[in-house]
Amino acid sequence: MIGNALPLMKDRSERLWDRALRVIPAGTQTFSKGPGQYVSGVAPKYIQRGLGGRVWDPDGNEFIDYGMALGPIILGHAYPRVNEAIAAQLRDGITFTLMHPLEVELAEQLAAIVPCAEMVRFGKNGSDATAGAVRIARACTKRDKIACCGYHGWQDWYIGSTSRGLGVPAAVTLLTAHFEYNNIDSLYTLFRQHSGQIAAVVLEPVNFFPPRPGFLEDVKDLTHRNGAILVFDEVITGFRFSVGGAQALFGVVPDLAAFGKAMGNGMPISALVGKGELMRVLNDAFYSFTFAGEAVSLAASLATICEIREKRVLDHIWRMGARLIDGYNRIVAELGLKRLTKCIGYPCWPKVVFNDGDGHASPLLETLFQQEIVKRGILTRPGMFVCYSHGPHDVDETISVYRLALQVLAEAVERDAVREHLEGDIIEPVIRSVLQAPR
Ligand SMILES: Cc1ncc(COP(=O)(O)O)c(C=O)c1O
The missing domain is CATH 3.40.640.10 (Type I PLP-dependent aspartate aminotransferase-like (Major domain))
Known part of the structure; x- marks a missing residue:
């Protein structure tokens, strides 16, 4: 199922969410796991189980997971x-x-x-x-x-x-x-x-x-x-x-x-x-x-x-992360998107960033990208936690999905129609600002 862009089944996720809103303030135990961090109406809201570098939601959809529970899963799920x-x-x-x-x-x-x-x-x-x-x-x-x-x-x-x-x-x-x-x-x-x-x-x-x-x-x-x-x-x-x-x-x-x-x-x-x-x-x-x-x-x-x-786990993680960064940035160059996105960070924790071409962060493009990858079986926030169970085939599969998502993004930008492509709300940061000014 990885790679196909059919709408995900999400009935069970949505039913759980309706129940959660009645008994759990904010619906979640952790803001960063809440629906505001993923494209609502498109991404699943719950994960039922995981194995190695993959997870399954309650509706049976499978994902390569780079969210890794916000970082703790360094070896793999159910290791x-x-x-x-x-x-x-x-x-x-x-x-x-x-x-x-x-x-x-x-x-x-x-x-x-x-x-x-x-x-x-x-x-x-x-x-x-x-x-x-x-x-x-x-x-x-x-x-x-x-x-x-x-x-x-x-x-x-x-x-x-x-x-x-x-x-x-x-x-x-x-x-x-x-x-x-x-x-x-x-x-x-x-x-x-x-x-x-x-x-x-x-x-x-x-x-x-x-x-x-x-x-x-x-x-x-x-x-x-x-x-x-x-x-x-x-x-x-x-x-x-x-x-x-x-x-x-x-x-x-x-x-x-x-x-x-x-x-x-x-x-x-x-x-x-x-x-x-x-x-x-x-x-x-x-x-x-x-x-x-x-x-x-x-x-x-x-x-x-x-x-x-x-097992020299971190050597493996750094190698896989470098493969992910190179793969992403090669596609960005091929599609002429360098002005709008790139993959930055250290290989153990790469991050995809989007801007509007004038140097400002673009939640709009980030949301479109997230939407297109989650529909094709990749679950991640912009920062990707690579784990020991992610092998070269997982990374290559991920890069193929990123290519398809970036093609959608390139076409939407070309037609000035990014917003029209969105099927859910724009992703929101959990913390909007810190009080920078010394008091
Ligand atoms: C750098 C850093 N410090 C502290 C924390 C807080 O950790 P916890 O959420 O486990 O309390 C986090 C959580 O994301 C973090 O990223």
């Missing part, structure tokens, strides 16, 4: 080695009254592979780890303000500083300010305006754009000169850009770091890691919750990390 580790731990029990030995084993494993990880604490979501890092920084520096760059989760300290800050006390929103990636002057400005008040600089060390030479080093230097703590948010980059995270790839070691997503191949686990002298604040500061040491996720994470290391 045998991880499933076996989960099953073995399930037979012994899930979570207990006292600590579990796997806590020690996994903490030692992370300490061995992540440069800044002298000590480790676990969590469930990336937001646990980033919020924990902020608490440590505030406790250690006796300062309250945070400078950040990127997305860092749902907790008040971060989300209050974005357009999604409804419900966060105003006093808290005033404590976080944003700086711009690859613009050291913007961080310098924050330190000048909030002199002696910034506890931590929290940033995604890399995203779709490479750091300018010296940028990460300059951030570290400026942060330390101002008496603040450097936190790398490696929730996406960890176990994807390199096993030890972006800090290992770029050779810039932060004081603290947050890991999550890929470390359990889909099981809910995250880690707050860092220098011992800072992490020991957690002897007193409260970072403690019922499921932090839940054993099934610890077992899954150990199996995932072993598999990533033993």
